[in-house]
Amino acid sequence: MTLQQAKADIIHVGRRMYERGYVASNDGNISVRLSEDRLLVTMTGVSKGFLTPEQLIVIDYDGNVVSGRFKPSSEIKMHLMVYQERSDVNGVAHAHPPTATGFSVAGIPLTECLLPEVIVALGSVPIVEYGLPGTMELVEPIRKFVHDYDAYLLENHGALTIGPDVINAYHKMETMEHFANIALTARLLGNVNSLGKKDVDNLIGLRDRFGVTTKAVCQLQNGHNINDQSVADSQPIMPPNKKDSANEQPSQDELVRLITREVVNRLGAGGSESGDDGQAKIIPVR
Ligand SMILES: [Zn+2]
Incomplete structure (x- = not known):
């Protein structure tokens, strides 16, 4: 990966994240693995929608700035841990997509077997225990999940996705947020039908063809009507949807x-x- 290509990829991903409303203000951070000892990361305190090449910084794996005039984001600690733990990962994206983050706030992980493309690409998205942003408190809980998943909901915070390149990592963010929107819609409509074991097994079998390496698998459910007691226990209380008289x-x-x-x-x-x-x-x- 050349420095020029890596910069172009991060600027591209930042713009797409911003345009889709996955970040507000200066939220989020993006990185690319340049080599065995160098990463390219976004600087702190800038909108990801309007990144310039100068706002991207080369750092080493201890987080020291190698070239660039600015400081990297404090949340880069999360990225460093991922690159150290996963040699297959070359791109990391962190954002606060509103619906997926809403699930993290509600304490509802995105683990149901609902949509083919999600079952193939992500398998399942767990909620990682809350940690103060910018500190190792945020990083250590992710480490427990990092070998088993490529997408994570960060409790009461946002989302993190990783991949063989940064475009792939970003696409997982899009897939997760799209999935969260559809899951929310089904819940609001009052019924969530999931796919069965045979269909899920067939979809998992397609992963090799699409170059998907994650081993994460969604959780099969038995009953699926949202009004079932087993499901209702985990539902937030909804306001009445009409006021007749x-x-x-x-x-x-x-x-x-x-x-x-x-x-x-x-x-x-x-x-x-x-x-x-x-x-x-x-x-x-x-
Ligand atoms: Zn964040």
């Missing part, structure tokens, strides 16, 4: 009674007792 809404007392009954049902007999008025009282669970 005041008469059709339960009163506040009625609402309290319904919620209490539901909570008591979920706690089971061991978590409740009958009160004097015949209604259950909730014992706090610690």
